[in-house]
Amino acid sequence: MSKLILSRRRLIQAGVVGAGGLLLSGCDRLTRDPKVLDFLGEAENLHRVTQRGLAGDALAREFAESQMSPTFRANGSLAVADPVYRAHFAQGFSQWALRLDGMVERPLMLPLTALKQFPQRTQITRHDCVEGWSAIGKWTGPRVATLLDLARLQPEARYLVFHCADLYGGRPYYESIDLVDALHPQTILAWAMNGRPLEEQHGAPLRLRVERQLGYKHAKFVTRIEAVAALDGIYGGKGGYWEDNGRYAWYAGI
């Protein structure tokens, strides 16, 4: 009799564990289902429209020097292997130039020295990584809007694609923003960080700053800006390295 009870108890235990396991694996399959994730990912549009509607042109918060991080963490690619980049690096980027082309009336090659001659913006802002950490640093560079004034966007241009010199996991890094962020006063191409020229690990010679979005939008090692009407057909078509390679949201304001 006691054996019978024991075996029944075991049976129930096995049943509970089995059902739990099934439920868990069933739920897990659901949580990774691409169709489900695509559907839930649609919330990104809700985030973008809501945030943009409420924020307007509001500036990201700026900080005092005393509030800066003692050490600013570097993430993503910390160095670039590309031989052309290495040659420019060796020359202190004195012969280096940024290409600005695509849907513009006047494609430009902008030497780093010229970029430093434009009106400069310096801002102490908080860099928020998608992983959860933050660091506060000081960034200096010309506004992207200033460069666009010079190159004159064609009316069909909707996005700016930032091509980068680095490969991450063997694939070229890139990012894109729309004109709302491109024309925002705090959107700059920083060549200096904390009062010194950008270090390689932080994206020398130029790093995009889009202060109201998460860190992965702030492309490092920017070599070319391309104005486009749509993001389809550019690399993976989703507008950025992490957007293509991991379902990260293109709008990274939250």
Add this chain to the structure above:
Amino acid sequence: MSDIAPPAESPLVPLAPPHGGDLVKRHRLSTRLWHWTNAVTLLIMLMSGLMIFNAHARLYWGEYGANFDSPWLKIGSARIGTHEYGYLQVAGHRVETTGLLGYWKDPDGTPHRRAFPYWATIPSAYSLADARTWHLAFAWVLSLGLATYLIWSLINRHIQRDIHITRREWRLRHVWQEVKDHARLRLPTGAAALRYNTLQKIAYAMVLFGLLPLMILTGLALSPGTDAWLPVTEIFGGRQTARSIHFLCAFALVGFFVVHIAMVVLAGPFNELRSMVTGWYRLPKERDR
């Protein structure tokens, strides 16, 4: 009941005084709907949140905080000789948590060095992007659900009638009596079981007006977009402080859940579950004094 008689259409109080053993309508449809939507939503929010935490298993105070800064809480793994172990570190004190936090094995026996284990996260295998997709979509369900429920509960007077704590209930002697009754598991019976008791009201009020709004506000405070137009990050004392409060409130909600389930089991799980599904509740029989 000490307060004046409520209007006859009140679903909570029938015309004749109810007795133990009576089947009474206890929970409104709005309460039941929100309860179950919220139960599912909070589970998804918690599990996807734990996966997001796994991307950076450290918490800080202040505006900034990254690997070079010192965290007040950290989950990690370390090795002494050949012994690898997981740990939870709070304010400099380490507790070994191998198998649960920091160092654990998946069902295949493969060791992982992530903070929270596979069975606690959405999805079970490391994916910050997928976890964010779940978390940020359901954040809308949580926020709009809470807002709708609170507004609706003000209109149908659920808050004023059932959650509001009267001056009599706030009296220390009354609260202490309830604490003693709960400790002896002498739960209300008969007509008294129709209303929430004071401890219950305090717990529900803390969740409704404290923890859930704090979860939403600290969540918003983490958004760099929101920080530009709403001073919420600043009010909490910085983004990393907001992230810490977000995490602490999440575990306070887990604590509420544990006590909540314990009370449901003690009060009679079938009757309690039926009342939250169908609305109908059988009043417990009066005790023989």
